Amino acid sequence: MTATNRQILLASRPEGEPSVDNFRLVETPIPALADGQVLVRNHYLSLDPYMRGRMNDTKSYAAPQPLDEVMIGGTVGEVVESRSDRFEVGDHVVGMGGWQEFQVADGTPGQLRKVDTTHIPLQAYLGAVGMPGITAWYGLTQIIDPKPGETVVVSAASGAVGSVVGQLAKERGARVVGLAGGPEKCRFVVSELGFDVCIDYREHPDARSLSAALKTACPNGIDGYFENVGGIILDAVMLRSNAFSRIAMCGMIAGYNGEPTPMQIPALILINRMTIRGFIVSEHMEFWPEALTELGSLYAAGRLRYRESIAQGLDSAPEAFLGLLKGRNFGKQLVKLT
């Protein structure tokens, strides 16, 4: 194989908001495979908010993305050459192929996983039936654990994680209220995803105003909150939280560029005897099979809906990633690489 690979590297670390200049596109020859290796043509790249954290060289739950190396990222694709007895040419696979058109993978268990595309589209393994869906499943079932009739609030409700959280909560008989940016996203959250209500948080300049809207949307208070954003949204939810409510701390995207996101009234944790628990989905691999079974079955039954924003071509990845951090995506942000 003499083809050329195109890759996007992290060229420099951002200070505050990232820009396209933090990335560099390079072309490299595809190396010959060693025994046990496979060559995968990546079809879709997943863009995810966690990538912003990896661009920093600061203490976190994961090591920083090294400079001048291929940006980390989840991918789905097809095996085009194999020297592994575990994979055949034509197999569809999901893995961490990075921001590049081809990947040479060792084919070791855990690095690449074969997926069945008979009933589930390939790219869904990067979204509702992949890491974001499992994130939703874990935070909802293991932390919020809603009872029928309880009220669950979800921020970034139209997004890859949030959209699944709300649908899983409805499956469990909860009243579900979403928060999303703009009327179009809110309409989708209610009419397509089946949430009971969706509040456009952009109409509310501060936590008090948003909290008043939540009071109307949640007449019985809030029992569970799936946190994707932070900042004034968290404050507004806490003002309406019930005794013994649970918050699954999944993400705080409002602060990913270093913006301060202080909690205004931490005393509410004590007053309401709240449980607030952070989690990282990759640290709970033992739950992935159970989560994937439920998500796959719901999808096959037509009860798991989602939306995708698809950018075309590897070159478009940096711009699409910057858009994700500003809410310009509408649903799971992917890059189509073929």
Ligand SMILES: NC(=O)c1ccc[n+]([C@@H]2O[C@H](COP(=O)([O-])OP(=O)(O)OC[C@H]3O[C@@H](n4cnc5c(N)ncnc54)[C@H](OP(=O)(O)O)[C@@H]3O)[C@@H](O)[C@H]2O)c1
């Ligand atoms: N803990 C884990 O293991 C884990 C795993 C996966 C994802 N996450 C976290 O889950 C969250 C959602 O991820 P996702 O992949 O599903 O992304 P997503 O929701 O598909 O896209 C990000 C969304 O965040 C919202 N947003 C961006 N900047 C914002 C801001 N300043 N204020 C309010 N909202 C903002 C936007 O929606 P609106 O236009 O509606 O505001 C945007 O569409 C992120 O915080 C991510 O880091 C955590």
